[in-house]
Amino acid sequence: MASLARSGGFAVKVISGSQPHANFVAATPAAASVVAFREVPAEFSTAEARQAQVTRSTQGVFSNGLAVKGINVTSRRLAHTDVTFPDMTNYRRDSTKNTQAAARDSEDQRRALPTALYYGAGGVLSLWAGKEVVQTLVYYKAMAADQRALASIEINMTDIPEGQTKTFEWRGKPVFVKHRTKAEIAKEKAVTVGDLRHPQHDDERVQKDEWSVVIGVCTHLGCVPIANAGDFGGYYCPCHGSHYDASGRIRKGPAPLNLHVPAYSFKDNTIVIGSS
Amino acid sequence: MRSSIVLRSSASAAKAQNQASVLKTKLNNGLKIVAQDNNGAVSQLVLAFRAGARYQSAAQQGLIHHIRNFVGRDAQSYPGLQLVWSAAASGASLSSFATRDIFGVQISVPREQAAYALSILGHVAAKPAFKPWELEDVTPTILADLAHKTPYGIVFEDVHRAAFRNDPLSYSLYSSKREVGAFKSEELSKFAQKHFVSGNGVLVGINVNPSTLKDYAEESGAISEGLHVTNQAAPFRGGDIRRFARGNSVHVMLAGSGAAVNNVKARAIQSVLLQHIGRSSPLQFASLPGTQSALKILPDGVPGSAFQAAYDGSGLVGVYLIATPSNADTVVRTTVDALRNVKVQDLEVCKRRAVTDILFSAESASLSAYENATNALYKGPEQSELIAEINKVTAKDVEEFAKTAFKRFAVSTYGNADRIPYSEDL
Numbered sequence: 001m002a003s004l005a006r007s008g009g010f011a012v013k014v015i016s017g018s019q020p021h022a023n024f025v026a027a028t029p030a031a032a033s034v035v036a037f038r039e040v041p042a043e044f045s046t047a048e049a050r051q052a053q054v055t056r057s058t059q060g061v062f063s064n065g066l067a068v069k070g071i072n073v074t075s076r077r078l079a080h081t082d083v084t085f086p087d088m089t090n091y092r093r094d095s096t097k098n099t100q101a102a103a104r105d106s107e108d109q110r111r112a113l114p115t116a117l118y119y120g121a122g123g124v125l126s127l128w129a130g131k132e133v134v135q136t137l138v139y140y141k142a143m144a145a146d147q148r149a150l151a152s153i154e155i156n157m158t159d160i161p162e163g164q165t166k167t168f169e170w171r172g173k174p175v176f177v178k179h180r181t182k183a184e185i186a187k188e189k190a191v192t193v194g195d196l197r198h199p200q201h202d203d204e205r206v207q208k209d210e211w212s213v214v215i216g217v218c219t220h221l222g223c224v225p226i227a228n229a230g231d232f233g234g235y236y237c238p239c240h241g242s243h244y245d246a247s248g249r250i251r252k253g254p255a256p257l258n259l260h261v262p263a264y265s266f267k268d269n270t271i272v273i274g275s276s
Numbered sequence: 277m278r279s280s281i282v283l284r285s286s287a288s289a290a291k292a293q294n295q296a297s298v299l300k301t302k303l304n305n306g307l308k309i310v311a312q313d314n315n316g317a318v319s320q321l322v323l324a325f326r327a328g329a330r331y332q333s334a335a336q337q338g339l340i341h342h343i344r345n346f347v348g349r350d351a352q353s354y355p356g357l358q359l360v361w362s363a364a365a366s367g368a369s370l371s372s373f374a375t376r377d378i379f380g381v382q383i384s385v386p387r388e389q390a391a392y393a394l395s396i397l398g399h400v401a402a403k404p405a406f407k408p409w410e411l412e413d414v415t416p417t418i419l420a421d422l423a424h425k426t427p428y429g430i431v432f433e434d435v436h437r438a439a440f441r442n443d444p445l446s447y448s449l450y451s452s453k454r455e456v457g458a459f460k461s462e463e464l465s466k467f468a469q470k471h472f473v474s475g476n477g478v479l480v481g482i483n484v485n486p487s488t489l490k491d492y493a494e495e496s497g498a499i500s501e502g503l504h505v506t507n508q509a510a511p512f513r514g515g516d517i518r519r520f521a522r523g524n525s526v527h528v529m530l531a532g533s534g535a536a537v538n539n540v541k542a543r544a545i546q547s548v549l550l551q552h553i554g555r556s557s558p559l560q561f562a563s564l565p566g567t568q569s570a571l572k573i574l575p576d577g578v579p580g581s582a583f584q585a586a587y588d589g590s591g592l593v594g595v596y597l598i599a600t601p602s603n604a605d606t607v608v609r610t611t612v613d614a615l616r617n618v619k620v621q622d623l624e625v626c627k628r629r630a631v632t633d634i635l636f637s638a639e640s641a642s643l644s645a646y647e648n649a650t651n652a653l654y655k656g657p658e659q660s661e662l663i664a665e666i667n668k669v670t671a672k673d674v675e676e677f678a679k680t681a682f683k684r685f686a687v688s689t690y691g692n693a694d695r696i697p698y699s700e701d702l
Contacts, residue, residue, distance in 0.1 A: 050579040050598060055555060057428040058583030058596050061543075062375060062650040063643050065432040065585065067341070067449040069421070071348035071370040071381075071400075072360050 152274025154267075157211075165227035167216060170273050174216035175262065176227050176235065177271065180246055184233065185209045188247045198258045202247045205261050213264050213271065214248035220255035235259065299486035300652070305501045306475035308652045309493050311486035312644075319390040320641040321489075322480040323401040323499075324380030324649040327471035330444040330507055330587070338451025339467060340374050342459050345417045347372035347381055349410045351399040356410075363396050370400065374449050376436070377537070377587055378650055379471075382642060390484045391492065398498030402472045408461040415457040422453060427527040428596065431688045432585075434517040435529040435592065438699075439686030443510030445587055473502020478652040482641040509589050514684035518693040526599050526691035528608060532615070532681040534584055534591030537654040544665035545677045546584055546593050547633070551626035552618060552674060553582035553595060555633070570614040571595070578607055588654040593681055604695040612685065612702045618678040620671040631663050 058064060089097060095109035143151070153170050155177055160166050165178040180188075188202040189209075206212050216224050216235075223239035230236030231252060232245035242253030249258040264273045299311040332339045348370065349356040363370045368385035381401035385393040433448045440446035477499055481489040493499075512533035535542030554569030571580045580597040595615065599607045620626065638644050638659060650656060657665070685699045 047577050047579065050577075051581070054579040054581040054596055054598060057426075057432075058555070058581045060637065060643060061547075061584055061586050061647060062377070062537075063646045064583060065429065065449070066373055066375055066646065067344065067421075068371050068373045069344055069347070069417070071372060072364045072368075 150274075152272055155271045155273065157269055157271060162210075167227065168273070170262070174224055175273055176212075176214050176216045176248075176259075178212040178214075178227070178234075178246065180210055180212055184246045187233070188245060191245070191247075191249075197250050197256065200249060200258055205247050205249070205258070207264070208266065211266075211271065212247055213261060213273065214259040215262055216259070218242055218255055219250065219257040219259065220253070225259075297486055299490065300658075301490070303474070303493060306473075306477075306504060307493055307499060308478040309480075309486075309489055310478060310648045310652050311481045311484060311489045312648070313481075313485060314483055314641075316483035316641060317387060318641065319383075319385050319387045319393070319484040320480075320482040320645045321383045321385065321390065321393055321397055321484065322380055322478075322645040322649050323397050324378045324478050324480070324646075324653065325401075325472050326377065326476045326505055326507070326653050327379040327467070328375050328377040329447045329449050330376045330510065331467075331471060331505065332444070332447055334442070334444075336459070336463070336467075337447050338455035339459055339464065340379055340449065341418055341421070341451040342411075342414065343404070343464055343467065344372045344374045344379065345414045345421070346404055346406060346410070346464065347400055349414065350405045350407050352403040352405045354399055359396050359400055363393065363400075366392055368393050368396070370396075372401075373646065375646075375650070376445055376447070376449065378653060380649060382645060384642065387483055390481070391488050394481075394489070394492045395496065395498075398492070398496055402477070402499045404464075404468055404472075406461045406464040406468070411457060411459075411461070418451055418456050419453075422450060422456075425450070427690050430519060430690045431527045431529040431596070434519060434688035434690070435531045435594075435686050436585075438515040438517040438688050439512055439531055439533075439592055440510045440590070441513045441515060443513075444508050445510035445590060469500075470502070471505055472499070474499050475502050475504040476653075478649050480645045480648045480652070482645050482648075507588060510587075512590055512592070512684070512686070514686045514699055516687045516699050518687075518689045518696065519691075520693055521691050523691055524600055526601060526604055526689055526693050526696065528597045528599055528604070528696060529583075529594060529686075529688045530597070530608065530611060530615070531583075531592040531594035531686045531688075532684070534593030534681060535586055536589050536591050537586045537650060537656040538588070540657040540661060540665050542591075542677065543586060543657065544662055545669050545673050546586075546591075546681075547630040547662075548620075548623070548626045548666060548669045549593065549618070549674050549678055549681075550582040550584055551629040551633070552620050552622075553615065554580065555582050555629075570618065571611070573610050573614055574607060575603055578603065580611070586656075592686070594685075601692040601695050604693075605697060608687075608697055609702070612682070615678060615682045618675050620674045623669075623671045623674070626674075627666055627669060630666050634659060634663060634666075 060066070093106075093110060095106040096103075149171060151171065153168060155166075155168055157179075160177060160179045162179050163181045163184075165176050168175045168177065191202070193199045193201050205214075214235075216227075218225050218237040218239065220237065220240055220242050223237050225235035225237040225242070225244060227235055230243040232243050234246040234248060235244040236242070237244075237253065237255065240254050242255035243251050244255075244259055245251050247258075248261070250256070262273055263275065264271055265275055266272075297311075297313045299309065302308050327340070327343075329337075329340045348360050351359060360370065363383065363385075366385060366389040368383050368389065370381065370383050372381045373379070381397060383393045383397050433450065437446045437448070479489060479493050535546040537543075552570060554571030571582070574580050574597070578597060578599050580595055583592075583594060583596050585592040595611055597607060597611065637647070651658070685702050687696065687699045687702075689696045
């Protein structure tokens, strides 16, 4: 409505009779961008037309040079000329603010986010899908669970130097294989069986004195103990502080039983766990 | 306007009396009323005040332009949009106008809606509120007006500056660019309070029932009571204003001292003189000035026409020309020579053409409304008086009038003005 109130002016065509006119074309909006002409316009080409214009301009006693402003001229509103296009600059990306630049020049900047989303999210999903494929294949090709439950493993004894403990996986559980020194052997043999919570002599727990083989699952709540740690030179469970000695017997802490000894046998230079 | 409204209006106009009725009166509070019912379908309503550009103070030039463009904004009792929408909804077109003598608002409306349009007119014209924040909306419209000035508009404004020098009649109807937006709400309101009052106003209605007009003027109370405001005299002095612009033509206005509004005899003589100098016929395909006219001395391709502008106490009469730089000097000198040595040989032709001009201009209801308003506010003659006076004009009257009128000249030019002689050398 504001623009309607502002539009106006006279545009009159008279076929005969006196010819009213307005010397000044009344306001059209968007005035800020209009500048007064600096040149005398040559509008009227023929002598007749020029004379007619001059005569029309000079008509009237009081209305000659009359300044008129149309307040509402409902039938002469030109919507396409008096509705200004809204300024969206604040909502535009920086790369598109220059209206003179071709759209293709700013395509990389404009499409950065969609591209990042496409390749970022798409990449993550394809990696996941790839992993699923590989995992499925590996499970499919791997040993069957019923076979694996009866499997035994062979451990090369030369791999474990004296005084060290190594961990192996057997039927889903850790197995500690300890190559004991002479001092450790002597110490374990000398322990008084009657003082133990779970009284077992070292001889009951080993086949060869140099080799102690136990399942690495704490008998308290099932944590995996740390080898070569604890007050007794054997294993120490970090969960609740159970100390085992170098034969895997419980010496201190909450665990009720010694570490289990799996069935195993010696064959040439290897220890075979899972067969007796 | 929708054609259905026109049809309905024409039908009701035809049913009305065929006799045209005229009412010219003045109310007790000083408001003048001029009503003329020609039984036309469209009413022209004008509420005008003695508040034209000459009533500005020297420091206020441009004030009237601001007031004129403020029309249609909020009034004291109604929002501007409501008034403008109501006018539009009743099929009216509304415009504001100003001359050096008067300022006002004009409405053209189907005649059944005349009473309703009158109530809008009163608020729009006489009770503007000039809300301070609306100035921001008005300023661009003023800049647009300035940007759309025509060459004729420019020389016409300038010739007043040249003719009346520093006196109030020289003030332009348009704000200068540096004054756009310079007027505060209080200054505009103060001017309105002083000038938009009953003692200063006239209500003109063409094609409206005179009693409708009178009832509204007496009962509405939209126009505050107030006293007549006098103006300062502005005698013709003459001089030069030139404005340079690129291009191959130059617009020239040569003006002498013309008749004042209330001088019936001088105005009658002046309108005959205008025909003698040369005005084309208002009929189409007859646009060259008559062979007997004084302007026949103009070379081919240089159009010219006599003009007049009558004001309270002073006036202008002269010629408007479009010359080229190469012939500008001779064209101006020969025209001045012709104006100073008027010999009227075709008096009867000139008189009849003068009367025809007046009657033709009465055909346009809106132009008649402006002229009626000025005549009513400044004691001008009625059309019939003027025509009667024209019939009494003699050749000697015209020749003597021309001698005194063109003793000195005011010259305004726009365009390639290098070769235009100065008024002192004429």
